[in-house]
Amino acid sequence: MSKVTVLGAGAWGSTMAQVLSDAGNHVLVWGRNQEIVNEINTSHTNRKYLDENVLPLGLSATTNLSEAFEYSNIYVLAVPAQTLRENLKSWKPLVDSDATYISTLKGIEVSTLSRMTEIVHEEMNTENVALITGPNLATELILRQPAGAVAAAPTKILAEKTLKLFATPYYRVYTSTDVLGCELAGAIKSVIALAVGISIGMGFGENTQAMLITRGLNEVARLCAAHGADPLSAAGLAGMGDLVASCGSPLSRNRTFGEVLGRSGSMAVAREHVAKTVEGVASSNAVLEIAHRVGVEVPVIEAVADVVAGTISPSDALDRLMEITTRAENFIR
Template identity: 45%
Template structure:
């Protein structure tokens, strides 16, 4: 059993806290709002995200970051990607703890992956940093449906320790040392899911969505290889698995956000109507900049960034993609 702090009581943070508790760890969940922490402790559920889903009685919630992390051997970062750096600036992370990122995004302004943000802003050595990625639809995991994910670290020992801490009969964890590929797959698939959602919102069928998913995987792989990732990562859970789940499920906030865009709502209107964060909306410009710096062609990412920036409509996005010049498939 490990002493674990999960920093963030949103949907994914709560679901992963449940997994860690089911695996036999002593888990404390940090909630930014004291009233939410009190509700979790009193009701043994998260009323804001998973009403009706029972949390283990042993899982406790607090609203003081220092209290949550006191004595923690494992600190899990469950806040959105763009708020990770400011939180790390004042969180007292224990000096010997393994630090785990759950966020799937690229930091705006710097183009850094989340493990890089943790290293830079938190002063954490790379061998103590890990990420969790793969097909991680939070509600299904909270409902204890069977799921497999990847725990990645440049240190095999760190990845193995995290694997042991979160492996349960319903949550199967695989290790990987390709942190670059795992993080790029997790971040970029959100942008592809926005495009798939727009296609669905516009009324298009399976041919269109399958085409976007497949060509999206090609874009992710091109960028990953340019940045030093192992191309085989993208055929696994952190690549294809995560992409399929995010693009196929109505539980995916990025796909759902894209659907609303396809139906004519604006980015501002959709964002104002939910407390959930669609990471693809926040990261698409950063991923586009990474691709441009590597001279990697990513037409789907470019088109999604143009829609998010108000330069294209979803209908124009589809026209733009379909009217590109003909090329060999392996171009």
């Protein structure tokens, strides 16, 4: 049993706090919104993000950063990916020098093309950084429906420590030391989910979705391999598992945003209808730049990035994908 601080009181932070609490840990959630913090402490709900679902009674929350960092030296990161570096800079004077950081974030920093764990390394000057990732939709996980995840860390010891923090009867956690592969896969799948959502919004069915998911997985695997990661990570929970959940569920923000974009052909309309953070939109061009940096062709990712940038329409993107010259289908080429 450990004390754990969860930094972020949104849907994902609150859901991760529940998992950690159910795993037997003492958990304190930090958030900026005083109303949400008060609600967690008094009625044990977070209706803005999680409807009427009741959080564990032992879970507490605070808006006081000093209190949050004094509570423990295990910090679970659940803030929006594009704000991580800014947050870490402001938190640095308050953190425990021996702290362990566990990222739950999926994305690539737009300005630097850095992965989330790389940002923690850079800003906090520590190697004690792990990652938990996989097909975990908050709306289902908060109901304690069975789910799987990967705890990835530079060392087996840290990966095992992370596993023990999160493992519950309904949350099955596996370990990996391929942080790079697991993290890349989690970031890239958001872009593929946008592509699938766009196709659904345009009225296309399962055949089109299956093509985009499969070819998208191929792009994930080739990008992982080109960076020296284990391409098999793309076939596991961090890759294929997360891709299936994000592309197949209407609960996925990336797929939902893509559907509105496919129907309307307008980024402005899509942003109006899906107000929450959509990481595939923020990261699409960054993921494309990462691919260009290592010379990997990623036509699905490139098409999505161009649609998000407004340089082509969704129908133009699909036409472009269908005109690409085909060749022997290999998982990694």
